[in-house]
Amino acid sequence: MICSLLALFSLFSPAMAAARERTFLMLKPDAVQRGLVGKIIQRFEEKGFKLVAMKYMWASEELLKQHYADLATYPFFPSLIKYMNSGPVVPMVWEGQNVVKTGRVMLGTTNPVDSAPGTIRGDYCIQTGRNIIHGSDAVESAQKEIALWFKPEELVAWQSAANSWVYED
Numbered sequence: 001m002i003c004s005l006l007a008l009f010s011l012f013s014p015a016m017a018a019a020r021e022r023t024f025l026m027l028k029p030d031a032v033q034r035g036l037v038g039k040i041i042q043r044f045e046e047k048g049f050k051l052v053a054m055k056y057m058w059a060s061e062e063l064l065k066q067h068y069a070d071l072a073t074y075p076f077f078p079s080l081i082k083y084m085n086s087g088p089v090v091p092m093v094w095e096g097q098n099v100v101k102t103g104r105v106m107l108g109t110t111n112p113v114d115s116a117p118g119t120i121r122g123d124y125c126i127q128t129g130r131n132i133i134h135g136s137d138a139v140e141s142a143q144k145e146i147a148l149w150f151k152p153e154e155l156v157a158w159q160s161a162a163n164s165w166v167y168e169d
């Protein structure tokens, strides 16, 4: 009974609905090799977003080709897959209000030459082909990417103790 009341409340509460938005972020092999894993994760923690899932793995070519399927016809596709398959990656799911859009702003633009200082790509990298981090570009693609990289049981349901200090309501 209490559970169903809570579920009903979450359907009608804009704050809770917004907080449920999730994005898929992935630290690429260059971020791992350059020892930037901790620094990049710290930015999302400090912002107030909530970590829902994370793993450390060497992704297969097959998985990477699925992840980047939309780019299969571009000339850089083979080198993109080779780069992403050149070492371990850190796939993650983060949750929070507007986390998809804000996550992209925190990443900076695809080509680091246009990324403002203060963004991850603006601070830590130089070329598009070594741009250290992936972030979903829309809520819909985030859902697809999360389902591709994580099993439902790998997404951890937990309440952050900081929640009421990050969100007003």
Ligand code: IDP
Pocket: 071, 076, 080, 109, 110, 128, 129, 130, 131, 133, 134, 135, 137
């Ligand atoms: P995004 O990562 O900012 O969403 P997308 O256009 O989705 O950018 O491209 C995916 C990834 O493919 C980029 O992050 C980058 O690693 C790689 N990529 C995109 N365009 C180029 C290019 O022109 N040369 C080399 N690699 C590219």
Ligand code: MG
Pocket: 135, 137
């Ligand atoms: Mg993209």
